[in-house]
Amino acid sequence: MKSVxxxxxxxxxxxxxxPGSGERPAAEYVAxxxxxxxxxxxxxxxxxxxxxxxxxxDGDSPDALLIHGHLDVVPADPAEWxxxxxxxxxxxxCVYGRGAVDMKGSCSMTLATVIGMAARGERPKRDxxxxxxxxxxxxxxxGSRHAVTEHRELFDGVTEAISESGGFSVPAxxxxxxxxxxxxxxxxxxxxTAHGVAGHGSRPAIDNPVATLVHALSRVATHEWPVRLTxxxxxxxxxxxxxTGSPIDxxxxxEEAERLGVLGTLFEGQIRNSANPTxxxxxxxxNVVPSTASAHVDGRxxxxxxxEFLATIDDxxxxxxxxxxxxxxxxxxxxxxSPFFDEMAAALLAEDPKARPVPYLMSGGTDAKSFARIGIExxxxxxxxxxxDLDYFGMFHGKDERVPVAxxxxxxxxxxxxxxxx
Numbered sequence: 001m002k003s004v005x006x007x008x009x010x011x012x013x014x015x016x017x018x019p020g021s022g023e024r025p026a027a028e029y030v031a032x033x034x035x036x037x038x039x040x041x042x043x044x045x046x047x048x049x050x051x052x053x054x055x056x057x058d059g060d061s062p063d064a065l066l067i068h069g070h071l072d073v074v075p076a077d078p079a080e081w082x083x084x085x086x087x088x089x090x091x092x093x094c095v096y097g098r099g100a101v102d103m104k105g106s107c108s109m110t111l112a113t114v115i116g117m118a119a120r121g122e123r124p125k126r127d128x129x130x131x132x133x134x135x136x137x138x139x140x141x142x143g144s145r146h147a148v149t150e151h152r153e154l155f156d157g158v159t160e161a162i163s164e165s166g167g168f169s170v171p172a173x174x175x176x177x178x179x180x181x182x183x184x185x186x187x188x189x190x191x192x193t194a195h196g197v198a199g200h201g202s203r204p205a206i207d208n209p210v211a212t213l214v215h216a217l218s219r220v221a222t223h224e225w226p227v228r229l230t231x232x233x234x235x236x237x238x239x240x241x242x243x244t245g246s247p248i249d250x251x252x253x254x255e256e257a258e259r260l261g262v263l264g265t266l267f268e269g270q271i272r273n274s275a276n277p278t279x280x281x282x283x284x285x286x287n288v289v290p291s292t293a294s295a296h297v298d299g300r301x302x303x304x305x306x307x308e309f310l311a312t313i314d315d316x317x318x319x320x321x322x323x324x325x326x327x328x329x330x331x332x333x334x335x336x337x338s339p340f341f342d343e344m345a346a347a348l349l350a351e352d353p354k355a356r357p358v359p360y361l362m363s364g365g366t367d368a369k370s371f372a373r374i375g376i377e378x379x380x381x382x383x384x385x386x387x388x389d390l391d392y393f394g395m396f397h398g399k400d401e402r403v404p405v406a407x408x409x410x411x412x413x414x415x416x417x418x419x420x421x422x
Contacts, residue, residue: 010029109383127157145370148371152374155371172356175355184364202287213295332372344418385404
């Protein structure tokens with residue numbers, strides 16, 4: 001039986017860059033591993049080579065848990081890496097390559113866990129559904145969205161789900177904080193368009209859409225979004241105050257995040273909405289004022305604040321700018337406190353007595369948004385013990401992405417405890 005590090009290395013060697021040639025080779029590898037372990041799979045495509053694998057394992061209760069992960073990765077330039085990003089090389093105690101953290105490492109932990117349980121003849125305490133999905137690094141249109149609409153029956157009985165971006169260790173003195181995500185910010189990717197009057201660049205402009213757009217983008221980029229504390233973030237801040245023994249001043253959260261260092265990163269991007277201009281497109285010749293100019297903005301909003309966010313955006317843009325959504329996804333939130341959160345915390349503590357599990361809100365987004373559409377409550381829980389010198393957030397979409405072998409082995413043990421209920 002392959003080790004979790006070997007599975008992770010194998011998955012990384014499949015170049016599943018999105019956009020690219022698709023996830024099919026990695027999906028076929030996953031399906032083969034599961035089938036060889038006696039676990040039946042459903043393999044389907046939303047478009048050529050955009051492949052997803054789903055499997056169900058019977059447990060002692062029909063109340064099912066979903067573990068989902070994505071097989072696609074963002075692009076990587078080999079010239080910027082110490083070693084080739086799709087080598088899957090195992091060295092210095094780490095597995096290197098694009099997707100090691102986001103999120104082929106997590107997928108490998110899921111696979112190693114269920115394959116190990118099957119080899120030992122162990123059943124999970126509840127039915128288990130596994131989904132290895134395409135297209136998470138875009139909109140999920142070819143992956144999770146397709147799965148929940150065209151293959152809804154595969155998720156019957158599922159009440160809760162776990163996936164990426166939670167359960168990783170953060171050093172806190174003699175202890176380790178493990179943030180478990182109980183929600184995430186919503187997504188509002190927007191295309192903005194300004195219309196004006198075309199003319200010669202040497203003449204006084206009548207209505208220059210480039211200038212109109214640039215002024216609007218400046219207002220968006222410099223807007224100071226107010227702090228809005230969700231219940232999850234309030235609970236996180238209270239927990240961090242107790243763990244550090246130093247009260248966190250709610251009136252100075254930006255300064256407090258800087259003071260706390262890596263612990264502060266757990267809430268610095270989750271205390272307010274945000275909107276970042278990311279793309280510009282205008283004109284075709286230096287001496288021509290164009291009739292239109294456009295831009296894209298990456299907007300993120302906290303749970304329950306979609307209307308407030310969009311109203312603010314419209315005020316900042318002004319009447320001359322029109323907007324359309326490239327992608328609009330709600331901000332899902334799972335119950336906290338909850339019995340299932342306690343189960344995840346107990347599994348962490350069983351493997352790491354110095355663990356301090358805390359609730360956490362993700363600043364970005366995952367496929368949990370799609371599963372929330374069909375009533376599945378999603379948690380970010382891909383348990384991983386990290387070395388203190390590794391910048392977890394910096395490795396997402398970053399250079400020299402890598403994951404510790406010992407961390408993967410730790411995560412496999414935690415997942416096994418969670419699924420067995422001990």
